[in-house]
Amino acid sequence: MTGEPRAADDGSGVPAAGEKRPAAAGEPRAAGDHVHATMRIVLVCATGVLQLGLSLHPVLVQDCRHRWLAVAAFAALAGVTAVCCGWVLRRRPLPGALVAAGTAVVLAASFCAAVALGPERRFGPADWSFGLVGWHLLLLLLDRVRVLVTVLAAHLAASMGMFLSAGVPDRSALGAAGAAAFAAVNVQLAVIVITRVLQQQTREAAPATAERDHLLTKVLTAQQWEQHQHSAFAGQLGSTLPLLAGLADGELDPRDPDTQRRCALAATQLRRLFAENDEVPDPLVHEVTACVDTAERRGVDVSFAVSGAAVPVPAQVRRELTGPVIAALSAARSRARVSVLRTDEEVRVAVVADAAADVAAAATARVRVEYGVYGDHLRLEAGWRTRQG
Template identity: 80%
Template sequence: MRAPACGWCGPVSESAASDHVHATMRIVLVCATGVLQFGLSLHPLLTLDYRHRSLAVAAFVALACVPAVCCWWVLRRRPLPAAVAAAGTAVVLVASFCATAAVAPDQRFQAPDWSFGLVGWHLLLLLLDRVRVLVTVLAVHLAASAVLFLSAGVPDRAALGAAGATAFSAINVQLAVIVVTRVLSRQSHEATAVAEERDRLAARVVTAQQWERGQRSVFAGQLGLTLPLLAGLADGELDPRDGDTRRRCALAATQLRRLFAENDEVPDPLVHEVTACVDTAERRGVDVSFAISGAAVPVPSQVRHELTGPVVTALSAARTRARVSVLRTDEEIRIAVVADAGADDMVTAPTGQVAVEYGAYGEYLRMETRWRKRHG
């Protein structure tokens, strides 16, 4: 997300990749600023003549303090706070003006005017991730230096050419650093986006593979319960006219139908799975009334499995009549079944997130599953 740009805050980096590029470039700039200041600027300060040497020395010390203070954040690879960037920029500009004022007018843009090229590196260090502000400040510094240069009188052609060459070389190098940083940030951002997309695709593949393995396990487990029943019927060990055998066949058929319904892409999976159980019971000749109350809500697949498991058992045990009702509210989901079956037909009940209650009322069995949603 891009934060709004305002004042010294500037546009915030679009990604951690851009922050990494800026952090690395600041470390490079701290080293470059130190080398340029003490390796190139200190010698003319100590050996050349100045109108106000104390002013030049004070400017040199002030400029040296800026990268020293920035090191607290730079070496920890953290962005500079807006207050530090603003205060540092003010110090750099004031020190630059003082250093230029300490030089004789005819020596500006020459060796004694060491601050002109050096100040740009300090500004790069302070404002690298605030490009618009950085370019504006660099332009102001260049304009102020040109005004001071021209205020001493009209220079001759040689002095004007030397000043232009000095300004052009210094500004070009600093602008090149800005462009390189922007290019690296963009490329790093694009590489991060590609890596994130690759990770997302890999995660989807892993999820799909896990789902496929889970479905195979479920089908294998369901068929493992059904195959002994089919083998018993084929071998004649089970009598199709026996009531217990018919209930086992009804239970297996309802479970398989519910299992197939779990894989369908439908707007309301819970009602779809309950409807599949009801259809299987009706094909056996059971008169089923089905009522639904409340709007569709998302229900995890595991919870749906626990909610409909007792429904499968109750409907497969129904002999001639059953009533199914689904109640959905913002707080909970309930599925109730009343069927002409005995409580001893409820041989299993799921344990976990779903509560199950059942009992016999004369010749009828009443069963209810309930799931209360967890908020937060």
């Protein structure tokens, strides 16, 4: 089948078009990590603003039993936020040891702040630590939802227990405490729900985005391949048109051996160029066969031998390897022998023909060419090392 770019990179400067990138097993997890990293940046900013903007003033001005204990709890919570910033701002997951130690410090700081304030003032206007501790727990345990909900529930239960330990409150105090706890917990649960929704949407959008990128890559690859083919054909036709123009104008004599050799050379080059676009298992042998077929149409008796298993050869290297074949077969008078030898280390293409001694093919940076004349026969061999070094 022709007219389609090959899936593998053939060295023509065009990336693989048909090869679909396999889905990575960690893509859903990567999507979740991206959401958690973004949400943690929001949380670290919110926690810092809440602690410095709303909690610092009560710690400094309000009367409490043990001010030093409240100050120590405030400093511990600020320290946890500061330590987490090192990972959060780099969008990296928090280490497990940091999460465990930070959670313990936050819960201990909450207990110390409650003790310093007094259990009867828990959930009141002076209780700066209850809601703030929940934001610290969100920052630490956002990607561990079950643990986070468990710790938040335990923190709420412990706070309620401390509040009730001061005695049975009246209805107004109980209602105010319930409203404060409900408001704080609702906001924190809303953050968990929002994070889960964003994570799910990101996971659902990831395959669609990957497919869109894949299709865009295929379109760009096809465009590059088409431009490459246009350039290749334009270059080949550019060298053939003067020959055709000379024949049409009568400047070249079709009976002249040199003109016949030039026509044979142009025909072989075009046939090999057409064969380059065919979708075949062994492109090198296919292109050499195309050169052989063109020579046989001119009446040249060509024997063709292939040795070794097929190895991947880039398109540009195949052009350079088949150059001696084209040069020798286009100059062959009646007989030629072509051989292709492939190993794991080297690919060689050799031609022996009863051709003129002035036929030669130039070596390139990647392909070495050996040239020799033996009586009435010309031998050209091109070699390419599959492992450069």
